[in-house]
Amino acid sequence: MLRRSHTAVLEKNEVFTENFETEPYETGWACEAIWFVRVLEATPGTKLVAHAQVSPDGLFWCDKGDAPLSLEGEGLVHLPLRDFGGWLRLRCELKGERPSAKVLIYLFLKE
Amino acid sequence: MTTDHRLSKFDPLSRILFFDDFDEGINGWCELLGNHDNNLDNIKPRTRDPRPAQLSTCSFFDIGTHGSVDGIYALKLATRPRVNHMAQLIKRMTYVKRGLVQMETYFTYKAETVFDSSIQTPRQWDGNYHPVESMFGEFTISNDVNDGPRGSRHHCVLRYVNTDREGNLVRKWMYKTSLQVTTRMQLQGTPVPEDWHTVNPDDWEEVPGGHFALCHNEVPTKINWHYLRWVFDTETRRNVELQVNDRIMDLRDIPVPVYDDTYHGCDRLLNFIFDVRTYMPVRNFLFLDSVLVSVDW
Numbered sequence: 001m002l003r004r005s006h007t008a009v010l011e012k013n014e015v016f017t018e019n020f021e022t023e024p025y026e027t028g029w030a031c032e033a034i035w036f037v038r039v040l041e042a043t044p045g046t047k048l049v050a051h052a053q054v055s056p057d058g059l060f061w062c063d064k065g066d067a068p069l070s071l072e073g074e075g076l077v078h079l080p081l082r083d084f085g086g087w088l089r090l091r092c093e094l095k096g097e098r099p100s101a102k103v104l105i106y107l108f109l110k111e
Numbered sequence: 112m113t114t115d116h117r118l119s120k121f122d123p124l125s126r127i128l129f130f131d132d133f134d135e136g137i138n139g140w141c142e143l144l145g146n147h148d149n150n151l152d153n154i155k156p157r158t159r160d161p162r163p164a165q166l167s168t169c170s171f172f173d174i175g176t177h178g179s180v181d182g183i184y185a186l187k188l189a190t191r192p193r194v195n196h197m198a199q200l201i202k203r204m205t206y207v208k209r210g211l212v213q214m215e216t217y218f219t220y221k222a223e224t225v226f227d228s229s230i231q232t233p234r235q236w237d238g239n240y241h242p243v244e245s246m247f248g249e250f251t252i253s254n255d256v257n258d259g260p261r262g263s264r265h266h267c268v269l270r271y272v273n274t275d276r277e278g279n280l281v282r283k284w285m286y287k288t289s290l291q292v293t294t295r296m297q298l299q300g301t302p303v304p305e306d307w308h309t310v311n312p313d314d315w316e317e318v319p320g321g322h323f324a325l326c327h328n329e330v331p332t333k334i335n336w337h338y339l340r341w342v343f344d345t346e347t348r349r350n351v352e353l354q355v356n357d358r359i360m361d362l363r364d365i366p367v368p369v370y371d372d373t374y375h376g377c378d379r380l381l382n383f384i385f386d387v388r389t390y391m392p393v394r395n396f397l398f399l400d401s402v403l404v405s406v407d408w
Contacts, residue, residue: 008163009163012151013151024189026165026168029166057171057172058170059172059223059224
């Protein structure tokens with residue numbers, strides 16, 4: 001069988017003005033992952049920094065330790081991952097004086 | 112079929128339309144996102160966040176992996192931990208002929224374990240009863256059928272209501288009595304509904320013989336799989352029968368609302384839908400081990 005893959009859209013045009021985490025997503029079947037974060041709109045000076053997090057149970061989380069995604073203003077960035085276990089989420093920090101970002105967040109997974 | 116252990120736990124009609132074992136992948140079950148004009152800001156509120164499908168190992172913080180009926184993975188629908196949030200997945204087909212359609216599945220359900228003592232339900236833990244049982248709101252099975260370019264469109268919809276909004280156990284199967292408010296209806300002025308399936312939140316009636324408990328099994332981390340068999344008839348536009356384990360409910364006399372409008376581009380539409388809704392700030396989950404749909408065509 002061909003290697004299975006899947007794209008999940010975790011946030012759709014949501015506007016965030018403070019730090020947030022994405023919903024837990026189960027990844028036990030996959031070996032490869034790529035996070036895509038697209039900032040559609042941002043107030044001047046907004047910087048988004050996103051850390052991949054892993055979990056043993058989908059309840060308690062720690063940073064995976066990879067270099068975080070970082071984006072100032074609008075644009076699209078990605079973060080490839082391996083060895084992430086059964087769960088993934090993004091811990092997102094919004095920096096700036098009055099930060100606001102409208103985001104699309106995708107998680108691509110592959111066996 | 113009796114020699115195939117994956118199929119012998121089902122009782123299909125003459126032709127199997129599809130058999131989805133979620134150990135093999137998601138098999139076409141995807142988010143039922145609302146209509147839009149390429150601008151996701153314009154998706155109506157009740158349909159903009161139905162959450163992506165997940166392949167779950169049914170793992171928990173205390174025992175680790177539970178697994179599915181005959182494998183590791185189940186299809187999981189997961190709400191956000193937000194009052195009245197609904198997660199919803201759909202599989203989209205068309206039909207060759209009008210007639211009987213039967214959907215069978217092995218399912219289980221749970222609210223997520225919470226460590227937040229501010230979330231309270233009416234009953235306290237007593238060693239057997241766990242409050243998480245009252246943190247699971249409801250789940251719903253439904254279809255979406257359109258007869259043709261100038262034909263009728265209808266949804267057969269059956270919901271298991273586990274609790275009321277205060278967390279008191281209800282444990283009843285219900286059927287809906289009004290139409291699902293479409294994007295176009297909302298653009299034409301119908302208010303945004305509280306309930307995705309109906310115009311008003313109380314547009315539901317009890318299914319005769321549908322008042323019974325499922326096997327919750329005490330704590331948030333034990334899952335017991337249930338057999339469900341649902342038959343509907345696209346010729347009569349009616350439900351026929353719902354079976355949950357040994358309980359069989361005759362649905363032939365239950366009315367099914369039909370739209371006055373016709374729908375462009377939905378010729379011979381035949382969709383299958385599962386959803387789960389939480390009434391509390393607690394994630395609710397619906398797990399499906401496998402789904403088999405058969406027809407009498």
